[in-house]
Amino acid sequence: MDAPSPSPRRALPRRWLPRSFYARAALILIVPIVTLQLAVAVMFLQRHYEDVTIQMTSNMTREIELVRRMPDLAAQLGIDPVPPPVTTRIRWWDLSARAMRRRLETSFDDLSTVDTVSERKTVLLGFTDGTGLRFPRNAVSAANPHQLLVLMVAVAVLMTAVSFLFMRGQIRPIRRLAHAAEAFGRGQDPDYRPSGATEVRAAGMAFLDMRQRIERHIEQRTLLLSGVSHDLRTPLTRMKLELSMMDSDEAGALTGDVEAMERIIDTFLDFARESASDERAAVDVRDIVQEGVDMAAPGRGIAVAGPSVTSDVLPDGLRRAVANLVSNALRYGGDVRVGVQVSDAAIVIAVEDDGPGIAPADREEAMRPFARLDAARSNTAGNVGLGLSIVRDVARAHGGALRLGTSDLGGLKAEIVVPR
Numbered sequence: 381m382d383a384p385s386p387s388p389r390r391a392l393p394r395r396w397l398p399r400s401f402y403a404r405a406a407l408i409l410i411v412p413i414v415t416l417q418l419a420v421a422v423m424f425l426q427r428h429y430e431d432v433t434i435q436m437t438s439n440m441t442r443e444i445e446l447v448r449r450m451p452d453l454a455a456q457l458g459i460d461p462v463p464p465p466v467t468t469r470i471r472w473w474d475l476s477a478r479a480m481r482r483r484l485e486t487s488f489d490d491l492s493t494v495d496t497v498s499e500r501k502t503v504l505l506g507f508t509d510g511t512g513l514r515f516p517r518n519a520v521s522a523a524n525p526h527q528l529l530v531l532m533v534a535v536a537v538l539m540t541a542v543s544f545l546f547m548r549g550q551i552r553p554i555r556r557l558a559h560a561a562e563a564f565g566r567g568q569d570p571d572y573r574p575s576g577a578t579e580v581r582a583a584g585m586a587f588l589d590m591r592q593r594i595e596r597h598i599e600q601r602t603l604l605l606s607g608v609s610h611d612l613r614t615p616l617t618r619m620k621l622e623l624s625m626m627d628s629d630e631a632g633a634l635t636g637d638v639e640a641m642e643r644i645i646d647t648f649l650d651f652a653r654e655s656a657s658d659e660r661a662a663v664d665v666r667d668i669v670q671e672g673v674d675m676a677a678p679g680r681g682i683a684v685a686g687p688s689v690t691s692d693v694l695p696d697g698l699r700r701a702v703a704n705l706v707s708n709a710l711r712y713g714g715d716v717r718v719g720v721q722v723s724d725a726a727i728v729i730a731v732e733d734d735g736p737g738i739a740p741a742d743r744e745e746a747m748r749p750f751a752r753l754d755a756a757r758s759n760t761a762g763n764v765g766l767g768l769s770i771v772r773d774v775a776r777a778h779g780g781a782l783r784l785g786t787s788d789l790g791g792l793k794a795e796i797v798v799p800r
Contacts, residue, residue, distance in 0.1 A: 433476040437483040437520045460514045464506025465495035476521040553580045565779045572747035672702025686720030699776040701732040704767040705794045709733035729796040746773045
C-alpha cells in the first residue's frame with residue numbers, strides 16, 4: 381500500500397504585516413528597540429524605584445521610631461512634627477511613593493495617612509493618635525530618578541531616527557530597481573544604474589542582463605520575420621507573372637492563393653516595420669483608435685464612443701492593434717462597436733461584434749501566434765492567425781493586456797488594457 385502523501389504546509393497568515401518593504405524593515409528595527417527599552421525600564425523600575433526605595437524607607441522607619449519615642453531628636457534627624465494630613469494623597473504614576481507607603485504600613489500599624497502631593501519634595505505622615513511627621517522626600521527615594529529614563533528614551537529616539545535615515549538610503553536602490561523593472565514592463569527604456577549594497581547591485585546587474593537578452597530576442601525575431609517575408613516577395617512576384625499569362629480556371633484559383641500569401645507577407649512586414657520604428661508619444665488615444673477603425677473599415681462610418689484622453693502610448697502599434705481587432709470583427713460579424721473607457725489606473729479600448737464569438741476554453745489558444753480555431757475555414761482570405769497575437773504583443777508593450785470576453789451584441793468582446 382502506498383504511503384500517504386504529506387499534507388501541504390499551510391502558510392501562516394501575514395495580514396498583520398505591512399505591505400511595503402520599508403514599513404517591514406522599520407518594524408524589524410523598532411520592535412527590538414522597544415522590547416529592549418521595556419526590558420531595561422522594567423529592570424530599572426524594579427531595582428531602583430522599588431528595591432532602593434524600600435531599602436531607604438526601611439532605614440527611615442528607624443529614625444521615625446526614635447522621633448516618636450524621643451521628640452527631642454526630631455531636629456537632629458531632619459524630621460518635623462506637624463499636624464497630620466487629612467487624607468492619603470499619592471499620584472498614580474508615583475511608583476516610589478507607593479512602594480514607600482507599603483513599607484511604612486508594614487512597619488507602623490497605626491499609620492493612617494500618607495501625603496506626597498501637598499508639599500513639594502516632602503512626605504507627610506499621619507498616625508491614629510493624631511500626630512504627624514514631615515521629612516524630605518529624598519530621604520526615602522533617590523533624587524531625580526527620572527533622568528535615567530529620560531536619557532534612555534532620548535537616546536533611543538535619536539538612534540531610531542538615524543537608523544531610519546540609513547535604512548531609507550539602503551531601500552532607495554531597491555525602489556529604483558522596482559521602478560525600472562515596472563517601466564520596462566510597460567515598454568519603456570529607463571536609464572538605470574545598479575547601486576546600493578552588494579546584493580542589490582547583483583539584482584540590478586541581473587535585471588540589466590535580462591533586459592538586454594529580451595531586447596536582443598525581440599530584435600532578432602523582428603529581423604527574422606522581416607527578412608523571411610521580404611525574401612518571399614520575389615518568388616511570389618514571378619508566380620503572379622506566370623499565372624497572368626495562363627488562361628485557365630486553375631490559374632484563377634492559384635492567383636487567389638498567391639494574393640492571399642501576399643496579404644500574409646504584408647501582415648508580417650507591417651508588424652516588423654511598426655515594431656522597429658514605433659516610439660512612444662503623448663497623443664489622444666481616442667483619435668488613434670478612430671484612425672485604426674478607419675484603416676480597417678474605410679467608409680463604414682464606425683464611430684468610436686468614449687471620452688478623449690491623452691496618454692503616452694505607441695501610436696503605430698496601437699493603431700495597428702485596433703485595426704486588427706476591427707478587421708476580425710468585420711470578418712466574423714456584421715455589427716461592430718468600438719469604445720474607449722478611462723479610469724484612474726488604465727485606458728480600456730473595447731471592440732465588440734455580433735459574430736459567433738470564441739468559447740472561454742479557446743480564448744487563450746486564440747491569442748497564440750498562427751492559431752486558427754476553425755481548422756476547416758479556408759485560408760484564402762489571408763487569415764494567418766497573427767491578428768490577436770499582434771494585438772496582445774502591442775498591449776504587453778504598453779505594460780497592459782488583451783482580454784477576450786462575451787459582447788452584449790452576442791459575439792466577441794476584445795479589450796486592450798493600457799495602464800496610465
